[in-house]
Amino acid sequence: MAGAYDFVPAIAALPFVAFLVSLFFGRYMPKRGAEAGIIATAGSLLISVWTALTVAGITGPATSYNENLYTWVAGVGDGALTLNLGVLVDPLTALMLLIVSLISLLVHVFSLGYMNDEGETGLPRYYAGLGLFTASMLGFVFSNNLLMAFMFFELVGLCSYLLIGFWFRDDGPPSAAKKAFLVTRFGDYFFLIGVVGIFATFGTGLFAPLTEGGSVAAESFPVVAEQVLEGEASVDTFGFDPQTWFTILGLLVLGGVLGKSAQFPLHTWLPDAMEGPTPVSALIHAATMVAAGVYLVARMYGFYLLSPTALAIIALVGGFTALFAASMGVVKQELKQVLAYSTISQYGYMMLALGTGGYVAAVFHLTTHAIFKALLFLGAGSVIIAMHHNENMWDMGGLKEKMPITYWTFLSGSLALAGIVPFAGFWSKDEVLYEALIHGFGSAGGLAPVYLLAYAMGLLAVFFTGFYTFRMVYLTFHGDARSDTARDPEPVRWNVKGPLAVLGIGAATVGLINMKPVAELTGAHIDFLHKWLLGPEEGGWPALTSTGLHHYEVLMKDVAGIQSAYPLGETPTLLVSALVSLSLAVGGVLVARSLYGGPDPVEHTDRLGGMKTVLMHNYYQDEYQVWLAQGVTVPLARAADKFDQGVVDGVVNGISSVSLFTGSRFRRIQSGIVTNYAALMTLSLVLLLVVFVVFGGVVN
Amino acid sequence: MAIVTEYYLLLSAAVFCIGLYGILTRESALLFLMSVELMLNAANINFVAFAFYWGNLTGQVFSLFTMALAAAEVAVGIGIILVLYRNFDGIDVTEAATMRW
Numbered sequence: 001m002a003g004a005y006d007f008v009p010a011i012a013a014l015p016f017v018a019f020l021v022s023l024f025f026g027r028y029m030p031k032r033g034a035e036a037g038i039i040a041t042a043g044s045l046l047i048s049v050w051t052a053l054t055v056a057g058i059t060g061p062a063t064s065y066n067e068n069l070y071t072w073v074a075g076v077g078d079g080a081l082t083l084n085l086g087v088l089v090d091p092l093t094a095l096m097l098l099i100v101s102l103i104s105l106l107v108h109v110f111s112l113g114y115m116n117d118e119g120e121t122g123l124p125r126y127y128a129g130l131g132l133f134t135a136s137m138l139g140f141v142f143s144n145n146l147l148m149a150f151m152f153f154e155l156v157g158l159c160s161y162l163l164i165g166f167w168f169r170d171d172g173p174p175s176a177a178k179k180a181f182l183v184t185r186f187g188d189y190f191f192l193i194g195v196v197g198i199f200a201t202f203g204t205g206l207f208a209p210l211t212e213g214g215s216v217a218a219e220s221f222p223v224v225a226e227q228v229l230e231g232e233a234s235v236d237t238f239g240f241d242p243q244t245w246f247t248i249l250g251l252l253v254l255g256g257v258l259g260k261s262a263q264f265p266l267h268t269w270l271p272d273a274m275e276g277p278t279p280v281s282a283l284i285h286a287a288t289m290v291a292a293g294v295y296l297v298a299r300m301y302g303f304y305l306l307s308p309t310a311l312a313i314i315a316l317v318g319g320f321t322a323l324f325a326a327s328m329g330v331v332k333q334e335l336k337q338v339l340a341y342s343t344i345s346q347y348g349y350m351m352l353a354l355g356t357g358g359y360v361a362a363v364f365h366l367t368t369h370a371i372f373k374a375l376l377f378l379g380a381g382s383v384i385i386a387m388h389h390n391e392n393m394w395d396m397g398g399l400k401e402k403m404p405i406t407y408w409t410f411l412s413g414s415l416a417l418a419g420i421v422p423f424a425g426f427w428s429k430d431e432v433l434y435e436a437l438i439h440g441f442g443s444a445g446g447l448a449p450v451y452l453l454a455y456a457m458g459l460l461a462v463f464f465t466g467f468y469t470f471r472m473v474y475l476t477f478h479g480d481a482r483s484d485t486a487r488d489p490e491p492v493r494w495n496v497k498g499p500l501a502v503l504g505i506g507a508a509t510v511g512l513i514n515m516k517p518v519a520e521l522t523g524a525h526i527d528f529l530h531k532w533l534l535g536p537e538e539g540g541w542p543a544l545t546s547t548g549l550h551h552y553e554v555l556m557k558d559v560a561g562i563q564s565a566y567p568l569g570e571t572p573t574l575l576v577s578a579l580v581s582l583s584l585a586v587g588g589v590l591v592a593r594s595l596y597g598g599p600d601p602v603e604h605t606d607r608l609g610g611m612k613t614v615l616m617h618n619y620y621q622d623e624y625q626v627w628l629a630q631g632v633t634v635p636l637a638r639a640a641d642k643f644d645q646g647v648v649d650g651v652v653n654g655i656s657s658v659s660l661f662t663g664s665r666f667r668r669i670q671s672g673i674v675t676n677y678a679a680l681m682t683l684s685l686v687l688l689l690v691v692f693v694v695f696g697g698v699v700n
Numbered sequence: 701m702a703i704v705t706e707y708y709l710l711l712s713a714a715v716f717c718i719g720l721y722g723i724l725t726r727e728s729a730l731l732f733l734m735s736v737e738l739m740l741n742a743a744n745i746n747f748v749a750f751a752f753y754w755g756n757l758t759g760q761v762f763s764l765f766t767m768a769l770a771a772a773e774v775a776v777g778i779g780i781i782l783v784l785y786r787n788f789d790g791i792d793v794t795e796a797a798t799m800r801w
Contacts, residue, residue: 672800674732674793678723 004047004054005065008087011047011097012138014040015104019131026124033127034112041105041134048097055094055541056532064541065089066144066208081199088144088208090545091532092363096141096295099370103287104134106374106499111279113496114381126166130283133159137288141295146205146221146253149299150188150195153256153292157184160289164276176275183269183625187259194252201235201249207299208545222302223546229306229559243307250303250310253296261293261347264321268621270344274336278384281336282377285343286370294350294366301359302546305555311562312450315355315436319454319461322348324619326464330471331605331615334391335380338472342417343373345461349432352458356451357562358435359552360530364514365432367529368424371510372416375503379410382496383476386489393472394603398481402489405497407477409504414473416507418466419585426582427511433458434516434577442565462581466588474596517578520571708749716742729784729791733777740770 018033018040026033055064068086075082108130115123136155143149158181165177198221199205206220227233228242237245257263262270270290274281284290297304297314304310322345329341346369353362384391386403400407416425436458440451481487514529525531534549535542542548556562566573595604605612617623669680715738722735744763751759781791788795 667800670800672797674796675724675727682720682724 004050005067005087005089007047008051008065008089008142009069011044011051011101011142012135014043014047015131015135015138017131019128019135022124022131023128026127031112031116032123034108034116034123037108037111037127037131037134038105040131041101041108044101044134044138045098045105048094048101051089052094052098055089055091064091064208064545066206066210066545068144068210081203083147084145085148086144086206087142088545089142090208090541090547091535092298092547093142095363095367095532096291097138099367100134100137100141100287100291103370103374104130104137104283106378106502107279107283109495110282110378110381110499111277113493114279114385115277117493117495118385122166126163126277129159129163129166130280133163133280133283133288137292140292144207146195146198146207146300148205149207149296150191150256153191153260153296154188156289156292157181157188157260160184160273160284163280163284164273166277166280167275170275173275176269176272180269180273183266184259187255187257187266189255190252191256191259194249194255197249197252201237201245208547211544220546222300222306225303225306226555226559246303247307247309250307251313253300254310254314257293257296257351258317259293260296261290261351262344263293263317263348263351264324265621265625267321267325267344268618268625271337271340271618274334274340278336278377278381281339282374282381285339285377286374290343290347291366291370294347294354294362297351297354298359298363298366299547301354301552302555304354305357305552305560308445308447308560308562311355311357311560312447313355314351315454316450318348318351318353318355319436319457320348321345322352322461323457323464324348326461326468328615328618329468330464331608331612332468333393335383335393335396335472335476336377336391338393338468339373339376339380342376342465342468345465346373346417348461349429349458352436352454353432356436356439356454357556357560358432358439359549360514360533361428361431361435363533364529365428367513368416368428368507368510371503372413372424372507375409375413375500375507376417378496378499378503379406379413382406382492382500383410385492385496387485388490390483390485393475395483396476396481396486397479397601398477398486399489400477403492405500406492409500409507410477411473412504412507414469416511418469418589419462419581420466420589421582422508422511424507424509424511426585427515427517429462430578430581431514431516433462433581434574437577438564438566438573439562441567442563444561444563447561459581459584463584463588466585467592468588470589470592471596474592475601478597479599479601517574520574705749705753708745708752712742712745712749715739715745727792727794729777729781729793732793733774733781736777737770737774740766740773 015037018036021036022029022033026036029035057063066086066088068084070085071082072085073081073083108127111126111130115126120126133156136152136159140149140152140156143152161177161181164180165174167173168177195205202221202224204218204221204224206218207222209216209220209223210218224233224235225242225246228235228237229246235242240248259266270285273284276284304314325341325344325348329338329345332338332341346365350362350365350369353359353365380391382403383396383399383406386399386406387396412423416423419426419429433455436451436455440448440455442448443451512526514527516527516530519525519527530549542550568576595601605616608615614620669676719735719738719740719742722731722738726732726735744766747759747763747766749759751757751763784793784796785791
């Protein structure tokens with residue numbers, strides 16, 4: 001009987017078909033291709049739900065699935081690589097499939113309001129882009145090996161390029177699209193080297209071992225790496241100490257992660273990507289593209305746990321990015337810009353969690369963030385429709401009464417983003433910080449100070465997050481209307497309000513899946529996500545796939561040296577940590593309220609003094625990257641070009657002109673007169689005979 | 701009393717050289733063709749002579765093949781000469797010198 005797993009490839013195939021349909025037949029459809037996308041993503045969502053139920057063991061015993069489906073390069077001979085396309089489904093995959101297909105369905109519906117109702121042209125191209133974007137992200141999520149993941153990763157990057165540059169007739173979008181593509185490509189370059197390195201080292205890119213009838217048929221690279229460190233196996237580490245080499249490989253792959261997940265220093269593309277249509281921003285930020293980076297680290301977490309150095313770098317980059325991006329969000333004037341920096345900051349939290357061994361916390365934050373950030377972007381989209389595409393918050397104000405549904409859902413998302421209890425973001429962000437804190441106190445060696453530093457940055461960012469989020473809310477929805485459009489906004493329809501309502505409820509409630517503090521206090525086992533990723537104690541899928549939390553915890557303790565310590569005892573530490581982050585968030589909200597909560601708020605950014613200019617210019621990140629390109633890369637390229645033109649081409653041209661010259665002389669003997677040819681032949685034959693006679697026949 | 705093989709070879713060499721001389725000196729395409737025939741027949745004489753010398757038939761059979769080949773070659777050659785005549789109003793091979801660089 002065909003089970004859910006047989007249909008997993010269809011989760012990505014359906015949006016792909018929608019892509020083709022929208023592209024070729026979209027112009028004949030009444031909604032210009034949206035129908036295909038909505039039906040396909042709804043289908044994907046249904047199959048994802050079914051898959052999740054199967055993984056959870058509700059429709060039978062809890063299982064996982066890992067199969068190669070198609071061999072596209074078959075290795076011949078010993079040590080030759082075989083490259084496969086395959087599907088890996090474990091709880092992490094199932095969860096992510098759910099998130100991606102849900103968000104993308106809602107984004108498709110929302111697009112009806114944002115694009116169709118606004119009378120945009122080129123819609124088949126838009127919906128085709130959305131379909132391909134969704135398909136490639138879903139394909140990336142269920143990839144069972146690194147190379148397949150890389151291929152879909154690149155497809156995701158391509159689709160983001162196509163969609164960000166959707167309004168290609170304006171000046172901004174094409175340049176933003178190019179920037180997004182190039183910056184992420186820069187990271188992917190390292191990722192590609194990492195993929196090649198992993199294949200060269202382990203001979204496989206499998207994330208989880210393939211099993212056949214209970215025995216391992218093909219080992220996965222994290223497991224092999226683990227065996228190497230324990231001395232049970234050996235691989236060619238190119239002259240490095242195994243752990244050093246694994247760190248190098250991990251960091252190379254991390255390059256791609258930093259690019260896609262917009263982490264410092266490759267975050268600069270993301271704020272510019274706001275030039276794209278708002279639903280696309282929602283999709284990029286919540287479910288596809290940016291989530292891909294963090295998901296990749298979670299996917300091969302077993303490999304990263306083998307390298308404390310890589311973990312420390314991930315934690316540090318994450319913590320720094322969280323604070324860095326949050327501080328830039330404080331001064332932005334455009335609604336979507338604030339959200340863009342909040343995205344960078346929130347993904348920083350996820351990286352912080354992954355770096356500090358908070359696997360569950362990272363996945364939890366990924367989930368809640370997907371919901372509330374999609375909500376915030378769609379809410380911003382609704383506001384932008386109402387404001388006739390004016391995004392400056394200083395022209396808004398007082399929208400609260402005019403668009404209540406947008407206001408209340410946006411508020412739900414904002415509370416989640418700021419991390420106010422009991423909205424989603426509070427539970428996940430709190431868990432991220434808590435994990436960083438206890439591991440910071442308990443870990444061995446150099447990890448502890450790094451973790452505590454990352455924790456401090458993350459904690460400080462909580463305050464900024466609360467501040468910029470509610471600065472945004474107060475400026476947009478509260479006070480008096482500051483422009484004519486804000487006094488008389490354009491109404492939005494069901495196709496905008498529907499997705500907002502779904503996500504608004506989600507942002508308020510999705511945190512309930514892992515209320516760790518409550519679970520700790522009451523002793524009730526309501527940390528569902530934790531159990532979901534933990535799997536059964538004995539046997540079951542964790543034993544088969546080695547991607548279970550148990551396995552990760554063992555690795556954390558034994559290999560990475562990450563330990564937990566509770567300076568105040570377990571429960572008090574948890575509560576104090578939660579209280580500190582909550583009070584910081586509330587503090588940020590209150591400061592925002594006191595500064596911008598009045599009926600007629602004024603700018604306070606001048607009080608920052610010189611800091612304001614720095615923040616407005618995003619710490620001159622763009623400037624220095626442009627300088628890197630123009631001041632370093634261009635001269636280098638020019639020198640290389642000179643070498644190429646002068647030396648390499650010079651040699652080639654020299655050889656060819658020599659042969660041209662000799663050819664032009666030699667062709668004179670080709671007179672066109674048959675008699676001459678006959679004479680030449682005769683002469684040559686005679687000469688040959690003479691040579692034979694002189695040298696006595698065969699010359700050896 | 702059979703004739704010694706060397707004489708046949710001398711005859712063959714003489715015929716070949718006459719053919720070669722014809723090719724190198726004549727300008728008429730028809731004479732060219734005849735000279736080529738001479739050279740081919742010089743080879744035939746060689747074949748037959750050696751077949752006689754060794755006492756087997758291979759050489760003789762081969763010379764039959766050569767004759768068939770020669771007939772075909774003449775057909776093609778005459779065709780070329782006709783075209784030559786049509787295009788250059790004559791069959792002087794030194795006139796038709798346009799097929800070159």
